[in-house]
Amino acid sequence: MSRVSLDINQILMLAFFGLRAFTSGILNYLLVFTVIFLLDWRLLILSIATFPLVILVVIVFPRQLHPLFFKAREEYGKLKFLSLNRFSGLPIWGQWVEKQSSFGSSGGALFDLLIHDIDYLNFVFGKPIMINSKYFPGKLSEHDYISAWWEYPGFMVKVEGGNTFHSNFPFQAGFMAEFEKASVLYSTNDPDNIQVSNQDDNKRIELEPEDGFYNEIDYFKNCIKNNSKPDLCSPESALGSIELCYQHLK
Numbered sequence: 001m002s003r004v005s006l007d008i009n010q011i012l013m014l015a016f017f018g019l020r021a022f023t024s025g026i027l028n029y030l031l032v033f034t035v036i037f038l039l040d041w042r043l044l045i046l047s048i049a050t051f052p053l054v055i056l057v058v059i060v061f062p063r064q065l066h067p068l069f070f071k072a073r074e075e076y077g078k079l080k081f082l083s084l085n086r087f088s089g090l091p092i093w094g095q096w097v098e099k100q101s102s103f104g105s106s107g108g109a110l111f112d113l114l115i116h117d118i119d120y121l122n123f124v125f126g127k128p129i130m131i132n133s134k135y136f137p138g139k140l141s142e143h144d145y146i147s148a149w150w151e152y153p154g155f156m157v158k159v160e161g162g163n164t165f166h167s168n169f170p171f172q173a174g175f176m177a178e179f180e181k182a183s184v185l186y187s188t189n190d191p192d193n194i195q196v197s198n199q200d201d202n203k204r205i206e207l208e209p210e211d212g213f214y215n216e217i218d219y220f221k222n223c224i225k226n227n228s229k230p231d232l233c234s235p236e237s238a239l240g241s242i243e244l245c246y247q248h249l250k
Contacts, residue, residue, distance in 0.1 A: 070124075072177060072179065072184045072194075073179065075181075076179035076180065076181040076182040076184065076196075077179050077180030077181045078154075078179065078180045079155050079177060079178070079179055080154075080155055080178045080179065080180065081155055081156055081157075081158075081177065081178040082155070082156075082157045082158070082175060082176070082177045082178075083157070083158040083159075083160070083175060083176045083177070084117040084120075084121070084157070084158070084159050084160070084161075084173075084174075084175045085159075085160045085161055085172075085173060085174060085175070086113055086114055086116065086117055086160075086161035086172075086173040087161050087162060087163070087165065087169070087171070087172055087173070088113065088163045088165070088169065088170075088171040088172075089163065089165045089166055089167045089168055089169030089170070089171075090138065090139055090140075090163055090164065090165065090166065090167045090169075091163065091167070092167045096140075099140055100139050100140060103139070103140070103141070106140040106141055107141065108138070108140050108141025108142065108143045108144045109138065109140070109141070109143065109144040109145060109146060109161060109162040109163045109164075110135070110141070110143040110144075110146050110245055110248060110249075111242075111245055112140075112163075113161055113162070113163055114146055114159060114161045114162075114245075115241065115242070115245055117159055117161065117173075118159065118241055118244050118245055118248075119238075119241035121150065121157060121159070121244075122237065122240055122241045122244055123237070125152055125157075127240070127244065128150040128151055128152050128157070129151045129152060129153065130150075130151040131148055131149070131150055131151075131244070131247045131248060131250075132148065132149045132151075133146060133147070133148035133149075133247075133248040133249070133250075134146075134147050134148070135147070135248065135249070136164075138162065138163060138164040139164075140163070143248070143249060144162050144163055144164050145161075145162030145164050146159070146160065146161060146162060146248055147159075147160045148160070148248055161173075171188070172187060172188050172189055173187070173188050174186050174187035174188060174189070181198065182196050182197060182198045183196070183197045183198070184196055184197075185197075191207075192206060192207055193205060193206055193207060194207055219232065
């Protein structure tokens with residue numbers, strides 16, 4: 001059998017297929033890596049070695065989806081208040097249906113949905129002084145709706161979200177922020193624009209096209225290619241975000 005040669009982009013793609021297969025069932029996971037082995041045993045080694053790093057990116061890199069907040073903070077001054085929200089309907093595709101019959105086997109909205117916002121806050125501001133959280137169950141876990149206040153020196157953050165709505169409820173996420181010079185509103189319902197308000201007017205500003213998913217894969221690829229440790233994420237930081245999730249249950 002002839003052997004094939006793949007570059008770093010293709011190896012990463014194989015690892016991502018492995019991740020997708022793993023999340024849909026162990027047999028699919030084994031099948032993917034069997035196919036890779038048939039291509040070249042060296043590709044199998046590279047793909048397996050890359051697989052846990054891909055998981056790390058999936059856990060950590062949602063914080064990098066869009067640098068929008070950083071740009072707003074640079075232009076409008078000190079932050080005074082921030083509210084993050086993320087809602088969806090009850091997922092009914094794939095193994096989500098099975099998980100409904102095994103209540104608590106899923107991480108629920110806290111670990112499957114709001115972890116993105118929690119990780120982002122951890123990345124931008126670090127751990128808060130205090131978290132005051134309320135939650136109630138849905139069909140997947142005891143914490144399928146969460147409403148929490150995070151306290152930082154000089155400002156507060158509200159985190160809210162869940163997946164308790166009917167399955168066809170449209171996904172939506174966004175943030176509202178009050179800065180010294182203006183207030184900012186962003187929502188996935190209007191993903192190409194941002195609203196900026198001050199005492200004089202309200203402007204709807206078109207955003208520059210930006211693909212956060214492409215940016216995260218490209219950054220991860222360059223770290224591997226250059227044999228450099230990621231500066232924007234670390235396993236310790238990812239673990240810290242998971243620990244913050246658990247603080248909402250105290």
